Amino acid sequence: MAPVAFYGTCVDTPKFGEIRGLEERTLLVVLDGVITSLHRGVAADEHRRRLEEDGTDVRLLEDSEVLLPGFIDTHIHFPQFPFTGAGIDKPLMGQEGFLTSYAFPTEESMAELGTARAVYGMAMETLLSHGTTTALIFASIHSESSKALVDLALQKQGPRAMVGKVCVDSDLAEKYNCMIQSHMSESIDEVEFSARLFGFSDAEVFSKFGLLRGKPGPAAAVMAHCVQMQKAEDSGASIAHCPLSNFFFAHGALPVKRLVREGIKVGLGTDVAGGYSPSMLSAMRAAVLASKSLQFRYVSGSSLADTWRESTEEAKDAHDLNHFEALYLATLGGASALGLAEHLGSFEEQKRFDAVLLRRSCEGRPPVWPTTESKEDLLLKIITLGDDRNVKEVFVDGRSVYRC
Ligand SMILES: [Zn+2]
Structure with missing residues (x-):
């Protein structure tokens, strides 16, 4: 050429x-x-x-x-595209919640290969039209349709796609040296659910099963949200910051500027369909607003309210993310979070x-x-x-x- x-x-x-x-x-x-x-x-x-x-x-x-x-989306659910924009008025957990009422039934429809191909093709086109050139993508629990998503990514030759089949009951990552993506400490009800189920926070559960990996490269772990993570649970894994969906489900906002300054790798995610927009420009705007909300908004019950010991000026500086810093999260920050900064971002x-x-x-x-x-x-x-x-x-x- x-x-x-x-x-x-x-x-x-x-x-x-x-x-x-x-x-x-x-x-x-x-x-x-x-x-x-x-x-x-x-x-x-x-x-x-x-x-x-x-x-x-x-x-x-x-x-x-x-x-x-090109923008790098570090957290997006392709099977959830059909209900984008709906369900965000529900809580995350529970019988009437976002997961049970919207996410699980729609993801179940991906068992049908034709449906999955149509949805995933539309999602790929959507990402490209918004300038997203790399994405860490959740597929569903279905093997064949997850493979179809990989085939589609290869056919289209863009965006670069790291695709994860959802595995809810196996601990296979170490055996196959796979990259791990999941959600962690997303919301108060989700952390409480984990504590009821396992007797530990979800971060402790991930850690006990060897699913938090800090080293860069393809076998790293990328955990979405982490809004309710206690400081003692800092794992070394990368964080996919999804500010738009956090406004609806997380009962708090990630102290993203402070985490980046502490050396934690943070990328930005749209979290479709918990986030209603597949646009990384929208994610950047939401990241700025979420950060600024921490300057004046403390949420009762949030871990953040107990751990902050800053003066007003320190808090202002720690949470005054600007739009160009958000651009870093959407590009080189995302590449770093995915272990690809040597090549992209x-x-x-x-x-x-x-x-x-x-x-x-x-x-x-x-x-x-x-x-x-x-x-x-x-x-x-x-x-x-x-x-x-x-x-x-x-x-x-x-x-x-x-x-x-
Ligand atoms: Zn998610």
Whole structure:
């Protein structure tokens, strides 16, 4: 394949709290899915001229466009797509709850292979149209339809998919050295259910069965939510932070900024259908709101209320997550949580080229935003106001897999 270059505003977050590429042009050269060279500022201009003289295909991004690393969703349930948007007014547990009334019956319908294929195909398309290029996906308990989901991911060649068949009664992970994903300390009623069933918190149960693994790589454990986790239960496993569904089911919010500062790997998840939006832009917005809610909101019965011993100023700083920090969680933070930071999550030479090209507005939609604004404002507006209509093109492993 011939190399392709991208020249324009290419923004990423090389570490939590840092954002780069807003003030200067960047030139990325992509060959066989890999970023083979990367230049910024004046060097980008010079290399662009040389490449154009050599006849290399240089794609010039428009002023109203921003290229970001593809979004990484660290927690999503594909079998739950059909009831997205419903059931969030119920409690998580109990006979009338979200799981019993909505999740379990809908997941059971995935036993029928045709239904599963149709739902999973639609879910894949949805993710790509929202700029998600990698996802850690829950399938259902059914082996054949879970395999069909893997086949579909291979066929579509995007998004990158790590698929987990649901195993509710086996402890097979150590035998096969599998990556583990589950939910942990999600809500007060869920932690109480675990205590009734096992006599321990769910975090202690996972630990006793060897299902909490901190080491990076494919055999790591990624636990969703962890909102009600006690400090003593810090496991070393990665956390999939799902702020939108936490608002409905968790009776609290994850102190995400503090956890990241403590060195815990945290990615962002949509948690469809506990979260009603498959959009990682929506997840970023929810992460900011959830973090800020901790500045002024303590929930009776939550573990957080007992463990906080901070002054007001300390609490404000610890929970003042901003939208660019949320972008880190949606990209490099997610890659780190999944053990893939060596390959994905930011624009670096030798990393794979997974990217989403976002635009200010699209055809048929009034250009409501002014054009004389800084790139920082442009990106902030897209994160705070944008949706799938702002996604112009999506790339996985250097291939264009979605264009609108
Ligand atoms: Zn979930």
